[in-house]
Amino acid sequence: MKAYRVGEKLRRFYHYYPGTVAVIGVPDPHHGANFMPAVWNAGLSFEPPLFGVAVSPKRHTYAALDAGKPFSVSFFPFEKAELVALLGSVSGREVNKVEAFGLELFWGETLKVPLLKGAFAAYELEPWGRMATGDHTLFVGRVRAVWEDETAFNEDGVPAPDQVAALLYYGRFLYGRPEPETRKLKFR
Amino acid sequence: MKAYRVGEKLRRFYHYYPGTVAVIGVPDPHHGANFMPAVWNAGLSFEPPLFGVAVSPKRHTYAALDAGKPFSVSFFPFEKAELVALLGSVSGREVNKVEAFGLELFWGETLKVPLLKGAFAAYELEPWGRMATGDHTLFVGRVRAVWEDETAFNEDGVPAPDQVAALLYYGRFLYGRPEPETRKLKFR
Numbered sequence: 001m002k003a004y005r006v007g008e009k010l011r012r013f014y015h016y017y018p019g020t021v022a023v024i025g026v027p028d029p030h031h032g033a034n035f036m037p038a039v040w041n042a043g044l045s046f047e048p049p050l051f052g053v054a055v056s057p058k059r060h061t062y063a064a065l066d067a068g069k070p071f072s073v074s075f076f077p078f079e080k081a082e083l084v085a086l087l088g089s090v091s092g093r094e095v096n097k098v099e100a101f102g103l104e105l106f107w108g109e110t111l112k113v114p115l116l117k118g119a120f121a122a123y124e125l126e127p128w129g130r131m132a133t134g135d136h137t138l139f140v141g142r143v144r145a146v147w148e149d150e151t152a153f154n155e156d157g158v159p160a161p162d163q164v165a166a167l168l169y170y171g172r173f174l175y176g177r178p179e180p181e182t183r184k185l186k187f188r
Numbered sequence: 189m190k191a192y193r194v195g196e197k198l199r200r201f202y203h204y205y206p207g208t209v210a211v212i213g214v215p216d217p218h219h220g221a222n223f224m225p226a227v228w229n230a231g232l233s234f235e236p237p238l239f240g241v242a243v244s245p246k247r248h249t250y251a252a253l254d255a256g257k258p259f260s261v262s263f264f265p266f267e268k269a270e271l272v273a274l275l276g277s278v279s280g281r282e283v284n285k286v287e288a289f290g291l292e293l294f295w296g297e298t299l300k301v302p303l304l305k306g307a308f309a310a311y312e313l314e315p316w317g318r319m320a321t322g323d324h325t326l327f328v329g330r331v332r333a334v335w336e337d338e339t340a341f342n343e344d345g346v347p348a349p350d351q352v353a354a355l356l357y358y359g360r361f362l363y364g365r366p367e368p369e370t371r372k373l374k375f376r
Binding site: 122188 | 263
């Protein structure tokens with residue numbers, strides 16, 4: 001491996017990719033609902049169950065999150081790569097994505113959040129906290145409801161790739177999927 | 189999809205898996221260095237380049253991060269699944285992992301952080317901020333140096349799976365890798 005020092009900005013910041021894409025859904029004052037994909041996402045706590053997404057203030061979705069609206073995150077199979085890529089290709093500031101892409105949505109049962117059909121799992125999230133992180137803001141939500149297609153998960157509740165090919169994003173418009181084969185490595 | 193409401197704790201919290209594993213490296217007062225895998229990790233900012241890892245206070249590594257020590261994160265190929273699983277199987281409180289697993293380490297050029305051989309990329313991180321998130325703490329580091337095996341990345345700087353099979357973790361001791369095939373979906 002070769003090393004280099006980093007100044008203000010890293011030209012290529014993809015070393016920790018691929019990641020699963022969390023499609024954020026928020027109520028929208030103009031379009032009813034808006035959706036954007038976010039690959040900078042992570043679990044942050046088991047108890048309470050917390051999930052975070054990092055969003056740039058440049059994004060249309062930022063306003064709803066900044067205003068403390070509840071939001072959803074949905075996780076899609078590889079078969080929906082085009083839909084997810086489309087959602088990331090335009091801004092809700094310019095386009096009503098629900099109309100333009102003919103999105104089939106439904107609303108949360110616990111919180112007033114829009115969700116998309118075609119996902120294999122989704123969370124309804126209540127705003128819990130936030131952290132300004134450089135040119136993004138990490139919005140942390142508390143999971144208040146779970147939607148899941150049970151057939152996508154194995155007996156341990158894991159999205160094993162022989163059951164569902166989760167959509168993976170590599171950066172630079174590149175999408176893929178996991179191999180069906182896995183290894184269980186339990187040493188304790 | 190079926191929905192259910194969530195109380196204090198989600199029994200199964202893997203819907204957003206798989207993720208790449210960030211192996212955190214910290215200086216250790218007893219063992220010289222200690223390493224732990226963390227799947228709750230994410231990019232958080234381009235400028236400055238920020239990267240976050242969520243760590244439970246139960247972990248031995250927490251003390252070093254809590255004390256504001258610099259740290260590293262390393263990203264491994266699937267071939268190193270056993271090494272990564274071993275690192276997660278015991279605590280540095282009980283075991284000197286460097287000795288027990290015969291780890292081959294080296295030290296950062298910019299920060300005093302331990303790194304492991306066998307990774308295809310790694311960051312040297314300077315403590316930048318933190319956020320208490322339920323039963324974990326998110327530690328945010330600023331990337332001060334990058335290590336990379338250039339052959340693992342495509343011309344866009346992306347770890348494309350026909351060049352490197354990044355180690356993926358599904359939860360519950362299950363590891364896998366991405367399929368070599370990808371799709372470029374650029375609509376703008």
